[in-house]
Amino acid sequence: MTIEAKRTVTIPSQELPVSYTPDVVVVGGGPAGIAAALASSRNGARTLLVEQRGYLGGMATAALVPAFCPYTDGEKAVIRGIGLELLDRMKQEAGGDYRELNEDKIDWVPIDAEVLKRVYDEVVAESGTTLLFHTAVEQVLVEGETITGVVVNNKSGRSVIQAKLYIDATGDADLAALSGVPFHKGGVEGELQPGTMCYLVAGADRAKFQAFLEETGQSLQLEKTVVEAQERGDLPAGRKRISGIAWVTPYVAGFNFGHIFGVDGTKAEDLTRAAVEGRQLIARQMAFLHRYVPGFENAHLVHTGDQVGIRETRRIVGDYTLVVEDFLTMRTFEDDIARNSYFIDIHLAHAGSAMAIKHLPKGESHGVPYRCMLPVGKANLIVAGRAVSSDRPVQGSLRVMPNCFAMGQAAGTAAAMAASGGQGFREIEIKGLQERLTRQGAWLGVGERRQTAALAGSVIEFEEEC
Ligand SMILES: Cc1cc2nc3c(=O)[nH]c(=O)nc-3n(C[C@H](O)[C@H](O)[C@H](O)COP(=O)(O)OP(=O)(O)OC[C@H]3O[C@@H](n4cnc5c(N)ncnc54)[C@H](O)[C@@H]3O)c2cc1C
Numbered sequence: 001m002t003i004e005a006k007r008t009v010t011i012p013s014q015e016l017p018v019s020y021t022p023d024v025v026v027v028g029g030g031p032a033g034i035a036a037a038l039a040s041s042r043n044g045a046r047t048l049l050v051e052q053r054g055y056l057g058g059m060a061t062a063a064l065v066p067a068f069c070p071y072t073d074g075e076k077a078v079i080r081g082i083g084l085e086l087l088d089r090m091k092q093e094a095g096g097d098y099r100e101l102n103e104d105k106i107d108w109v110p111i112d113a114e115v116l117k118r119v120y121d122e123v124v125a126e127s128g129t130t131l132l133f134h135t136a137v138e139q140v141l142v143e144g145e146t147i148t149g150v151v152v153n154n155k156s157g158r159s160v161i162q163a164k165l166y167i168d169a170t171g172d173a174d175l176a177a178l179s180g181v182p183f184h185k186g187g188v189e190g191e192l193q194p195g196t197m198c199y200l201v202a203g204a205d206r207a208k209f210q211a212f213l214e215e216t217g218q219s220l221q222l223e224k225t226v227v228e229a230q231e232r233g234d235l236p237a238g239r240k241r242i243s244g245i246a247w248v249t250p251y252v253a254g255f256n257f258g259h260i261f262g263v264d265g266t267k268a269e270d271l272t273r274a275a276v277e278g279r280q281l282i283a284r285q286m287a288f289l290h291r292y293v294p295g296f297e298n299a300h301l302v303h304t305g306d307q308v309g310i311r312e313t314r315r316i317v318g319d320y321t322l323v324v325e326d327f328l329t330m331r332t333f334e335d336d337i338a339r340n341s342y343f344i345d346i347h348l349a350h351a352g353s354a355m356a357i358k359h360l361p362k363g364e365s366h367g368v369p370y371r372c373m374l375p376v377g378k379a380n381l382i383v384a385g386r387a388v389s390s391d392r393p394v395q396g397s398l399r400v401m402p403n404c405f406a407m408g409q410a411a412g413t414a415a416a417m418a419a420s421g422g423q424g425f426r427e428i429e430i431k432g433l434q435e436r437l438t439r440q441g442a443w444l445g446v447g448e449r450r451q452t453a454a455l456a457g458s459v460i461e462f463e464e465e466c
Contacts, residue, residue: 016151019159022048022130023419024412025150026167027137030058031401032385032408033169034120035082039412040167041127043436045419047412048161049129050152052136053306056120058171060401061113063309064198066246066254069400070107073341074362077106081441083405089119097249101206110246110254113200113303137170140179145379147179165415165425166381169408172266173314173375173387181375183314185264187392191349193311194259196243197278201289201299206250209295220245222293229288236284238351253299256309257285261350265310274308311347311386311399318389319426320371327366327394328358332445335430336367337410337437339445340403346396356396367445368398370430373411379424384411406442413437 022045026037029051037049049056059065068087071079084106091103094112102110124131132154139151141160149160168175173183186192218224221241229235236258244256258281263274282304289296320333327344344358360366372389373382383389384407386399398407413436417428434444 014158017159018149018162019152019156020048020130020132020161020163022046022161022163024048024165024167024415025050025161025163026169026412027150027175028058028169028171028385029053029056029120030169030171030385031060031083031404032171032411033058033167034086034124035405035408036167036169036384036412036415037124037129038082038127039409039440040416040419041129041412042440043413043416045165045416047127047129047416048132048163049124050132050135050137050161052134054133055117056124057113057116059309060111061117062307063305064113064200064254064303065309065401066111066198066200066244066256068109068111069342069402071402072107073360073365076363078339078341078365078443079402079406080443081406081437082409083402085441086119086123086405089123090116093119095249097251101247101250108244108246110248112248113254137174137178140175142179142378145377147175147378147381150175164380164419164422167411167415168375168381168383168387169385169411171310171313171386173316173383175381176316176375176378176383176387177266177314179378179381181378181381182317183387184317184392185266185314186312187349192262192264192313193347193349193396194261195263195265195274195278195308195310196256196259197274197282197305197308198254198256199282199304200248200252200254200302201286201296202252202302204251204253204299205295206247206253207295209293212294225292229292234284234291235288236281236351239348243347255285259347259351260308263308263310265308265313271307278308279304312392312395314387315392315395316375316383316387316389318372318376318383319374320369320389322368322372322388322390322394322398324391324393327360327397330360330364330366332367333369333371335370335434336444337370337373337433337442338368338403338406339365339443340368340398341365342397342400342403344393344397345400346393356393358393365445368403368407370410370414370433373407374425379426380418382411382414382425384408409440409442410437413440
């Protein structure tokens with residue numbers, strides 16, 4: 001029998017069961033989604049958290065991103081609330097070797113991915129959130145401005161989840177895109193930050209490595225050794241340093257090293273190529289570590305990311321778009337739900353191009369308005385995490401995990417308020433949301449912030465990035 005190849009196929013219409021009817025459904029269990037689900041449940045809403053993988057954590061566990069970016073502005077914690085609570089809990093539950101190295105850190109805290117997965121399972125269960133793994137949203141049902149359901153696919157088959165409020169924490173704004181919300185992707189020519197396949201090695205020797213850094217006068221990013229290996233053809237051209245090494249214990253280290261270019265994280269073919277290229281690149285990097293880097297002679301590769309780490313895809317068009325001028329002038333908004341002090345960190349889109357890094361001065365931050373999370377034209381949908389409404393430079397700053405926790409906490413709290421009042425996201429009282437966030441540990445800058453003039457001239461270059 002021959003089957004004619006066609007360009008498109010019409011699928012017969014199908015009657016689907018309704019599998020869940022929560023007040024609030026959170027789609028995506030990365031930092032934004034976890035915080036959103038906890039906040040929603042703790043504020044009284046019946047909450048369902050849907051995640052396509054078999055564990056929570058998003059990029060930190062699926063892509064093995066090795067560390068949490070700073071929680072502080074260099075002087076005080078800017079990200080508090082649920083984000084800080086989860087960081088503390090991971091530290092408490094990690095082993096003695098981990099704590100000895102990392103207990104007092106709050107900036108650039110290494111991630112013990114297996115402990116983090118378990119901690120997330122526990123806190124989500126404690127909050128009363130219903131958790132559904134191995135389930136992906138593939139379609140959004142819309143009537144005018146209202147989402148009436150999401151179609152999910154899992155081993156049980158296809159079904160519909162009908163909630164009052166929807167939180168898109170997919171990182172890629174999947175729900176927003178599927179429901180017709182306009183979005184931007186990448187730069188003016190469609191360029192995207194590269195992906196990185198992160199990994200974990202065991203059997204390393206931190207003390208020996210530290211001695212090597214001191215002896216050669218270089219930072220943790222091995223700027224001299226990487227260039228030497230590139231010049232000899234032992235590493236590919238491109239970024240001239242390691243983006244990050246995070247010591248989980250004195251003998252286990254996580255790596256964020258090298259780039260894979262031209263990857264659109266919303267395309268399966270690109271993700272496939274990046275997975276293959278990423279593992280090949282890691283094989284070269286392991287050979288480099290064995291040969292060039294004392295302390296890693298006997299290191300063994302134990303785990304690579306389940307997927308390549310993706311830094312940027314879609315940015316929704318929201319009621320407000322946070323732009324670089326807001327960042328540089330450290331603007332405060334009436335509807336702030338968080339503050340951000342992390343620097344603008346845009347990785348090179350091509351092997352030959354430069355990285356953009358811009359810092360705010362120590363002790364400074366800008367506001368993140370609630371309206372950035374509200375996609376235009378949708379009444380009961382909110383977006384939290386790296387896909388919120390911003391220009392590209394601001395996305396390069398807002399995207400890091402502590403900020404995603406803060407935005408998630410705000411989105412979940414707003415959802416619970418809206419659910420109890422039978423409202424949409426634009427109808428809740430913003431002052432009430434801000435008071436509740438502050439009461440529940442978040443920091444919105446009140447009392448500890450000063451307004452400063454434009455800073456474009458005083459932006460400084462910095463070396464750490466993720
Ligand atoms: C290489 C790299 C290094 C980085 N370094 C750092 C660092 O050092 N420190 C730091 O703080 N940040 C770092 N970041 C940034 C940070 O990890 C991400 O920006 C952050 O995790 C985004 O959080 P999120 O919750 O928005 O999305 P994600 O973490 O991407 O989580 C989204 C979740 O949604 C799920 N999902 C997606 N689509 C669907 C769907 N349709 N149905 C169901 N589930 C779905 C995914 O499986 C995932 O679990 C790095 C990122 C990369 C890629």
